[in-house]
Amino acid sequence: MPEAKGLEVGKIVVVFEPEGKKIVVKSGATILEAAKNAGVGIRSECGGEGICGKCKVIVKNPLAISELTEAEKRHLSKLEIDSGYRLACQAHIKQSVVIVVPPESRIGERKIQVAGLERYVPLNPLVKKIHVVMAKPTLSDVRPDFERLIDHLRDRNGFEDLEIDYELLKKLPDIIRSKNWAVTVTIWDDRKLIDIEPGDTSNELFGFAVDIGTSKIVGYLVDLTTGKTISIGSIENPQIMHGEDIITRIGFATGSDSNLEVLQKLVINGINQVIHEACRKAKVNPNKIYEATVVGNTAMLHFFLAIQPRYLALSPFVPAIKKSLNIKAKNLGLKINPRGNVHVLPVIAGFVGADAVADVLSTGILESNEVSLLIDIGTNTEVFVGNSEDMITCSCASGPAFEGAHIKHGMKAVTGAIEKVRIISEDEVEYEVIGGVKPTGICGSAMIDIIAEMFKQGIIDSRGRFNLKIKTPRLRKNNKWTEFVVAWGDETATGKEITVTQRDINEILLAKAAIYTGCSILMKRRNVKEEDIDRVYIAGAFGSYINPENAKIIGLIPDIPTRKIEFVGNTAITGAKMALISKEMREKANLISKKVRYLELTMDPDFSKEFVNALFIPNRNINRFPTVKKLLKRLRKN
Amino acid sequence: MPEAKGLEVGKIVVVFEPEGKKIVVKSGATILEAAKNAGVGIRSECGGEGICGKCKVIVKNPLAISELTEAEKRHLSKLEIDSGYRLACQAHIKQSVVIVVPPESRIGERKIQVAGLERYVPLNPLVKKIHVVMAKPTLSDVRPDFERLIDHLRDRNGFEDLEIDYELLKKLPDIIRSKNWAVTVTIWDDRKLIDIEPGDTSNELFGFAVDIGTSKIVGYLVDLTTGKTISIGSIENPQIMHGEDIITRIGFATGSDSNLEVLQKLVINGINQVIHEACRKAKVNPNKIYEATVVGNTAMLHFFLAIQPRYLALSPFVPAIKKSLNIKAKNLGLKINPRGNVHVLPVIAGFVGADAVADVLSTGILESNEVSLLIDIGTNTEVFVGNSEDMITCSCASGPAFEGAHIKHGMKAVTGAIEKVRIISEDEVEYEVIGGVKPTGICGSAMIDIIAEMFKQGIIDSRGRFNLKIKTPRLRKNNKWTEFVVAWGDETATGKEITVTQRDINEILLAKAAIYTGCSILMKRRNVKEEDIDRVYIAGAFGSYINPENAKIIGLIPDIPTRKIEFVGNTAITGAKMALISKEMREKANLISKKVRYLELTMDPDFSKEFVNALFIPNRNINRFPTVKKLLKRLRKN
Numbered sequence A, B: 001m002p003e004a005k006g007l008e009v010g011k012i013v014v015v016f017e018p019e020g021k022k023i024v025v026k027s028g029a030t031i032l033e034a035a036k037n038a039g040v041g042i043r044s045e046c047g048g049e050g051i052c053g054k055c056k057v058i059v060k061n062p063l064a065i066s067e068l069t070e071a072e073k074r075h076l077s078k079l080e081i082d083s084g085y086r087l088a089c090q091a092h093i094k095q096s097v098v099i100v101v102p103p104e105s106r107i108g109e110r111k112i113q114v115a116g117l118e119r120y121v122p123l124n125p126l127v128k129k130i131h132v133v134m135a136k137p138t139l140s141d142v143r144p145d146f147e148r149l150i151d152h153l154r155d156r157n158g159f160e161d162l163e164i165d166y167e168l169l170k171k172l173p174d175i176i177r178s179k180n181w182a183v184t185v186t187i188w189d190d191r192k193l194i195d196i197e198p199g200d201t202s203n204e205l206f207g208f209a210v211d212i213g214t215s216k217i218v219g220y221l222v223d224l225t226t227g228k229t230i231s232i233g234s235i236e237n238p239q240i241m242h243g244e245d246i247i248t249r250i251g252f253a254t255g256s257d258s259n260l261e262v263l264q265k266l267v268i269n270g271i272n273q274v275i276h277e278a279c280r281k282a283k284v285n286p287n288k289i290y291e292a293t294v295v296g297n298t299a300m301l302h303f304f305l306a307i308q309p310r311y312l313a314l315s316p317f318v319p320a321i322k323k324s325l326n327i328k329a330k331n332l333g334l335k336i337n338p339r340g341n342v343h344v345l346p347v348i349a350g351f352v353g354a355d356a357v358a359d360v361l362s363t364g365i366l367e368s369n370e371v372s373l374l375i376d377i378g379t380n381t382e383v384f385v386g387n388s389e390d391m392i393t394c395s396c397a398s399g400p401a402f403e404g405a406h407i408k409h410g411m412k413a414v415t416g417a418i419e420k421v422r423i424i425s426e427d428e429v430e431y432e433v434i435g436g437v438k439p440t441g442i443c444g445s446a447m448i449d450i451i452a453e454m455f456k457q458g459i460i461d462s463r464g465r466f467n468l469k470i471k472t473p474r475l476r477k478n479n480k481w482t483e484f485v486v487a488w489g490d491e492t493a494t495g496k497e498i499t500v501t502q503r504d505i506n507e508i509l510l511a512k513a514a515i516y517t518g519c520s521i522l523m524k525r526r527n528v529k530e531e532d533i534d535r536v537y538i539a540g541a542f543g544s545y546i547n548p549e550n551a552k553i554i555g556l557i558p559d560i561p562t563r564k565i566e567f568v569g570n571t572a573i574t575g576a577k578m579a580l581i582s583k584e585m586r587e588k589a590n591l592i593s594k595k596v597r598y599l600e601l602t603m604d605p606d607f608s609k610e611f612v613n614a615l616f617i618p619n620r621n622i623n624r625f626p627t628v629k630k631l632l633k634r635l636r637k638n
Helices: A002-008 A031-038 A070-075 A078-082 A145-157 A166-178 A238-242 A246-253 A257-282 A298-305 A354-363 A444-456 A502-525 A548-553 A571-581 A583-595 A607-614 A626-637 B002-008 B031-038 B070-075 B078-082 B145-157 B166-178 B238-242 B246-253 B257-282 B298-305 B354-363 B444-456 B502-526 B548-553 B571-581 B583-595 B607-614 B626-637
Strands: A012-017 A021-025 A056-059 A085-087 A097-100 A127-133 A182-188 A192-198 A206-212 A216-223 A228-236 A289-296 A325-328 A341-344 A372-376 A381-386 A391-396 A417-423 A429-433 A475-477 A482-487 A498-501 A535-539 A565-569 B012-017 B021-025 B056-059 B085-087 B097-100 B127-133 B182-188 B192-198 B206-212 B216-223 B228-236 B289-296 B325-328 B341-344 B372-376 B381-386 B391-396 B417-423 B429-433 B475-477 B482-487 B498-501 B535-539 B565-569
Touching: A012 A031, A021 A031, A031 A056, A031 A097, A070 A085, A127 A145, A145 A166, A145 A182, A145 A192, A166 A192, A166 B298, A166 B325, A182 A289, A206 A257, A206 A298, A206 A571, A216 A257, A216 A571, A228 A238, A228 A257, A238 A246, A238 A257, A246 A257, A246 A298, A257 A298, A289 A298, A289 A354, A289 A571, A298 A341, A298 B166, A325 B166, A354 A372, A354 A381, A354 A535, A354 A565, A354 A571, A354 A583, A372 A502, A381 A502, A391 A502, A417 A444, A417 A482, A429 A482, A444 A482, A444 A498, A444 A502, A444 A548, A444 A626, A498 A502, A502 A607, A535 A571, A548 A626, A565 A571, A571 A583, B012 B031, B021 B031, B031 B056, B031 B097, B070 B085, B070 B257, B127 B145, B145 B166, B145 B182, B145 B192, B166 B192, B182 B289, B206 B257, B206 B298, B206 B571, B216 B257, B216 B571, B228 B238, B228 B257, B238 B246, B238 B257, B246 B257, B246 B298, B257 B298, B289 B298, B289 B354, B289 B571, B298 B341, B354 B372, B354 B381, B354 B535, B354 B565, B354 B571, B354 B583, B372 B502, B381 B502, B391 B502, B417 B444, B417 B482, B429 B482, B444 B482, B444 B498, B444 B502, B444 B548, B444 B626, B498 B502, B502 B607, B535 B571, B548 B626, B565 B571, B571 B583
Parallel strands: A012 A097, A206 A289, A289 A341, A372 A535, A535 A565, B012 B097, B206 B289, B289 B341, B372 B535, B535 B565
Antiparallel strands: A012 A021, A056 A085, A056 A097, A127 A182, A182 A192, A206 A216, A216 A228, A325 A341, A372 A381, A381 A391, A417 A429, A475 A482, A482 A498, B012 B021, B056 B085, B056 B097, B127 B182, B182 B192, B206 B216, B216 B228, B325 B341, B372 B381, B381 B391, B417 B429, B475 B482, B482 B498
């Protein structure tokens, strides 16, 4: 074993327990980096910034590791420190060491994508704090309190025509006098006073970015004096009790007058929990959060705002409003500063929401001359094609098949799900399971692999139909269905076989056809071909785990070189954060909402033809997938 | 009796019961006009416009009177009409008739000044209603509801960048569809949608103007499609239970945290009663009132808004805010449309409030080239001097003596108060009593008369001291005081004499000295003399009842020809109404607040000297009162 030898020649070897996985690292690597290289899944929601505190590991020989950082002191209790706990992202390896990864730090349960591509933007938040020391009133200077304050802010800081929140005005006379006419004012959008505190509190200025997903709520607590995310919170969307999908929830919401309020309360309570969690971790008083930015799909935003969502589910599917909104936190019940502003980002259409606007914002595709294709895969998949000159978008009803729904052994990407598959031959199948346990089912990314691999092996044809001429125990037919065995009973957690049926394949083909049709029609209407596309962005939690080659083989995405493909993760939350820390980005979001043209896919004259073509693997029009065509030619030759 | 004869020669005689007062009138005179000429006090808060409905009388021979008007049908019940009730201001006299004035219609209790000078201003309210019939959404026109509406309002009506109230947005999708995409929108200030109703309701657009007086709240319900006041409501300010004067109420307000809220609730409940009364009379749904304008002195506005008023009572007496405010009705609890706007007019200083701004607005003195002197007499008297070029103001601590406080037999201007006095000689005194009953005391206007008349008769000297050389049973001295008998015991309601004491005179002289000092110092600082003043406006309820000649004799107001003096009544409420129906007037109010210079009277180097001079009758510097000087010369010659 090279590792064993390594000890002798001065190499640093890290052993991860309980698996016993070993890896050689360079001095100074973090435990998290070592774990990644070793294929050991350690939770790290903040991406290794020392913020989330989720990557706790136990170090067997502490002297082999760098000293405790401030972040570690913040996240670890005394008892944990004494027991050898460290944060994997903070601890640097100096010598060979044995690391125990405790169950709570393993990538388990759902793979929550809380991080995404984040472009650098200059810090320019809408909320500002300014420390002010005013001249006291005298009989020869009887200016009222408010005018005294705004005169000062005009003369010294250049603010014109400042307004004041009425609730704040009530308290102004007492606050202004409580520390001898020295106060810190919080100003929103250079025009409204939303807080006044005695003394100097100008370093306590925070913001909160929220992504309301259909299944997950993620929040970033951001220090607005630095623009840095200082902690993260997340929670399952509590509305799930009233339906996993949007349409079920809209049905519930329209069931009675109070139901919509129920949904609103659930999501607001959920967000409040996320705020509480993030504030607790970073030891921040939620009252010092003066602004929140909120993204989500159009329906989620209707629920969040308790706006009648009924018509989102009825043709022609129009939302109540498109533009961004600013609402006082108190009026929504959001537990930040009650006079803080809640900025809801704009949407584009009934099924292209503020989360998609945030995707465009994060990736910067509307500011670029390069032609981009952006795909945010979900139950509804949003697709964008274009550049700074012109961009169009559509929503594809891809359905929940990639989430495991309507798939016989389908499941979400949680512990026990097969997430990657390689079919070596008709008889030999390799797979990886989330959490490294025995499998219980198959998640979406593996379904793509399986279909691509079966197609390459000739187990299915271009229509997705099983080739029953192939003789293998894995492929079998009973009265009800034909299926392919991915995992034998003795390999699985349940003892039962995990298979893929003909119907499962059809479901996935429907889903991928919907997404591809969106891409192809937008490309047609935008008048670009595959070779014209400079960059492909795959956004969303699911997208980050798919194999791009296999995605092309099954015809899920256009045939564009993989080097042009970028997996950008949860760009909804990073877009929300960008709009939080930068006024310019917020204006760009509004521009995106206005400028991007929405195309109602089902109204396109080519929709049916394109969709039917896309039901083939990779497509009935194989010439649109030249690299797949070439691959097939080579495979079939063998 | 000429009246008796009149019947024979075709004259029309009106007899008022129960007094039996008779008067000859011309055909076509209203009962109200006849009553005024006969000296019969009938309530008429609207000034005879058929709006207030307070002048109900019973006509004994209905055929002698013109037919019922629409206003009468509105104000009188069927039972009342059958009983012969009419409104005195509406009913025209055709033949001799007997009229019974029922107790409730007599000028009784307090003389409430609800009307004031009202300049014509072109109608241009901030709230507008627009009937809209939109194109329905289709699959090829999927604009969201809000954008569909504002696109229409932009294209057809020229509104740009309209916002929408969040609470309204929630209901938008349902409302917009309930009458087939036909709605009526209410827009505030050409920028915010505050109401949307199905169908066409564009003729139901009302506003409400409120004057919060220290003792009285008056409200005008205004039809904003015509600019006409359609009904009036008034009530005692319910805060009186926590103090008759401002300083006592500020003391209460600062006594505990909740006390200020108590005061706010009282005044808001009071205003809501006034709104309710006015709406009931005019049969208007308060939800159709979309804006209210509010004036009041600075302290009343602090109470109304629950802004800490403590510092108004402490030197240097600065208010919390000067500029006007716009607050959503719901946030104040005002019972108009919950999304309606409450506009609080700006103030000038701690003791020159929005009511004084409204005085200036009503009289138009800041827009005129004429030099004006405006005096709004009250416990605090506001004085303005200047014209469109430059205007200055001050507040004079005139105190409550004119309201009857600190005066031995002083009382407010209510039934039973002596309100006018003429002293024929040392022994002979004539007086008029409010309500025509036996007197119980003396109100402020009569105190001015008494002092002026006693001075003319030489009963008091220029220092206000009784001339004890005059031998008359009316002037007498006991151990404690010297006094002059105004009414003998057998003339009064109580059977006790009503007198004026040396101390009463001193109190009035202090009050008038304060007011005159304000006038004289402002004139000095504005560099104008009596002859430079083109017009004098006396505003306020009290002012309307004073005898201007006597006011000059005692030196309450500068010696300016009476033809230049105008009594303008409650210009606070008419100013509030003007700001309600005209955006330009609202801007003018803001201009008044900014442009009028405030002078802190007690800081003026000449204040003490001027004040001491003003304690004399009319003034130690008699040359400032040339007409009084001339009058005295003539009198003393006799």
